[in-house]
Amino acid sequence: xxxxxxxxxxxxxxxxxxxxxxxxxxxxxxxxxxxxxxxxxxxxxxxxxxxxxxxxxxxxxxxxxxxxxxxxxxxxxxxxxxxxxxxxxxxxxxxxxxxxxxxxxxxxxxxxxxxxxxxxxxxxxxxxxxxxxxxxxxxxxxxxxxxxxxxxxxxxxxxxxxxxxxxxxxxxxxxxxxxxxxxxxxxxxxxxxxxxxxxxxxxxxxxxxxxxxxxxxxxxxxxxxxxxxxxxxxxxxxxxxxxxxxxxxxxxxxxxxxxxxxxxxxxxxx
Numbered sequence: 058x059x060x061x062x063x064x065x066x067x068x069x070x071x072x073x074x075x076x077x078x079x080x081x082x083x084x085x086x087x088x089x090x091x092x093x094x095x096x097x098x099x100x101x102x103x104x105x106x107x108x109x110x111x112x113x114x115x116x117x118x119x120x121x122x123x124x125x126x127x128x129x130x131x132x133x134x135x136x137x138x139x140x141x142x143x144x145x146x147x148x149x150x151x152x153x154x155x156x157x158x159x160x161x162x163x164x165x166x167x168x169x170x171x172x173x174x175x176x177x178x179x180x181x182x183x184x185x186x187x188x189x190x191x192x193x194x195x196x197x198x199x200x201x202x203x204x205x206x207x208x209x210x211x212x213x214x215x216x217x218x219x220x221x222x223x224x225x226x227x228x229x230x231x232x233x234x235x236x237x238x239x240x241x242x243x244x245x246x247x248x249x250x251x252x253x254x255x256x257x258x259x260x261x262x263x264x265x266x267x268x269x270x271x272x273x274x275x276x277x278x279x280x281x282x283x284x285x286x287x288x289x290x291x292x293x294x295x296x297x298x299x300x301x302x303x304x305x306x307x308x309x310x311x312x313x314x315x316x317x318x319x320x321x322x323x324x325x326x327x
Contacts, residue, residue, distance in 0.1 A: 061158060062131050064104070064121045065150040065315070065326045066090065070307070071185050075112040076119065086146060090121060093141040098127045107160035107315065108167060111267065113307030115186065118149065118315045118326035120160045150326065158322070166230060168260040168314035171273035171305060176239070176252035187254060188309035194255055194280030196236045202279045203232030203257070205289035206272065213296040215272055216265035225265060233258040234276065267304050275302035
């Protein structure tokens with residue numbers, strides 16, 4: 058009997074051409090999942106992914122579903138798949154869901170984090186998961202600017218010009234900018250010079266192509282004084298990609314929380 062299985066997948070996106078499988082055969086997260094599932098079940102399997110992350114973007118909990126007639130218990134798929142997947146991909150959870158459940162056609166809240174390593178010198182141990190900058194960012198200015206983005210807006214200024222979305226209106230629920238000192242011992246006078254991570258955390262009901270990376274790039278422009286926080290409303294109103302800041306590099310971005318808010322199917326993956 059056919060059943061639908063939901064997977065929660067964590068991955069290091071370094072070296073992958075994004076989540077979505079491509080005809081060219083370049084390595085992708087979806088491609089690896091399809092290969093492993095086909096090998097496991099003995100029949101061709103193609104997963105349906107929830108969030109099509111860009112090349113180089115990471116995830117703690119991206120979701121995917123597939124249909125199967127396999128007799129493997131739903132909760133055992135994660136174990137069986139992990140021995141067939143590369144070390145940079147891990148299925149953290151597998152469970153059965155209703156046959157009509159679709160991860161892109163239900164009410165969800167996604168949270169992304171963009172991490173900046175802010176220090177005089179780079180840290181090779183952080184290079185794959187943070188964006189390095191020596192500029193001294195004004196975190197409070199970044200927080201002020203982020204507050205203008207909360208709510209339902211037309212985010213045309215914050216998406217790639219190559220987007221195929223029917224509408225560029227999206228709802229952002231929360232924008233936080235957190236400062237995390239990286240030193241272990243420092244006086245108050247040293248704090249302004251010590252290495253730190255700046256974490257831009259954005260939660261919303263849906264995102265456009267490159268949207269979070271453009272938000273991060275714009276907040277960094279504001280943080281280093283190239284734009285003022287109070288310019289954010291006019292950037293939104295411009296409905297023009299050129300009004301916002303640059304697209305921040307992919308390495309700093311991670312999908313960290315996925316909440317399914319469908320009545321009767323409330324679940325949180327982190």
